[in-house]
Amino acid sequence: MRTRKVLAACAGLLLAVLAAGCGKNGSPPVKGPKAGELPVYKVDTGFRLPDSRTWTQAKKRGYLRVGAKEDQPYLGEKDPATGVYSGFDIEIARMMAASLGFDPKTIRFRTIASANRETALQNGQIDYYVGTYTINDMRKKLVGFAGPYYMAGQGLLVRTDEDDIHGPQDLAGKTVCSAAGSTPYQRIAADYPKAKLVAYDTYSICVDNLLTFQVDAVTTDDAILLGFAAKAPDEMKVVGKPFSEEPYGIGVPRSDNALRLALDDALEANEKNGNWKKAFEATLGLSGTPAPKPPPIDRYPAN
Numbered sequence: 001m002r003t004r005k006v007l008a009a010c011a012g013l014l015l016a017v018l019a020a021g022c023g024k025n026g027s028p029p030v031k032g033p034k035a036g037e038l039p040v041y042k043v044d045t046g047f048r049l050p051d052s053r054t055w056t057q058a059k060k061r062g063y064l065r066v067g068a069k070e071d072q073p074y075l076g077e078k079d080p081a082t083g084v085y086s087g088f089d090i091e092i093a094r095m096m097a098a099s100l101g102f103d104p105k106t107i108r109f110r111t112i113a114s115a116n117r118e119t120a121l122q123n124g125q126i127d128y129y130v131g132t133y134t135i136n137d138m139r140k141k142l143v144g145f146a147g148p149y150y151m152a153g154q155g156l157l158v159r160t161d162e163d164d165i166h167g168p169q170d171l172a173g174k175t176v177c178s179a180a181g182s183t184p185y186q187r188i189a190a191d192y193p194k195a196k197l198v199a200y201d202t203y204s205i206c207v208d209n210l211l212t213f214q215v216d217a218v219t220t221d222d223a224i225l226l227g228f229a230a231k232a233p234d235e236m237k238v239v240g241k242p243f244s245e246e247p248y249g250i251g252v253p254r255s256d257n258a259l260r261l262a263l264d265d266a267l268e269a270n271e272k273n274g275n276w277k278k279a280f281e282a283t284l285g286l287s288g289t290p291a292p293k294p295p296p297i298d299r300y301p302a303n
């Protein structure tokens, strides 16, 4: 019990250290996206998309409003000091902006939690959303999706001293944390009803709860979990094999097919010209995953 308390106290300190972006004394600094290695996206100044209401309004306004995550290592992170967003999803958002004729520097990012993405797109609070957003048929009734631009899979994050949990079949009686409104949450609720499932707005709150022994495991996409584990490898590990397919898409307003198809074209062009791979290697690649071949783009008919 005593060790647990000490560990719990250390967890808070560890998070403070992580937030400051520095390692323990004498240890190498925590790896993170390095601005210098990121590709520069050429702005397509002649681009026009009059059939898209979203694009036309953004042009009038002069900048894009993009929804993202702010606490997912190597995917979507916001520097608390500068307010600058970085990560693979952020790079996807930036390369899309350049293809749509907007300088990526002018994007106004807005953090939106998993449970609030559909409403944000439906209410027109954002022009598009890039943040580990799984494409599925249920969501397609509410929003549109360009892509996919990456294929993730559901996994489990536990403390390094955990020996009992190797896959979702071991979750019976264990407390497992995920984000409200997410597909991993829904899968545990439906397929593993013996797990004690708790939900928070974000995965970083789940990770805090894991480090302070409030929960036994965190579940979401491997891409997200590997980022948290890479930042604190002494405290946490990802276990087992991915047990779902989570194709990441760019969320757009459902009726804006012109924007969706333009983003499909832009993704394809950036995969061909090497920007996608470069962006991956400078961001998500740093959590230990080599750049995969991007999944085929699904230009589905307007529904």
Ligand code: GLU
Pocket: 114, 131, 132, 133, 134, 179, 181, 182, 183, 184, 220, 221, 246
């Ligand atoms: N990809 C999953 C989802 O869209 C989990 C990650 C997230 O919550 O953003 O629900």
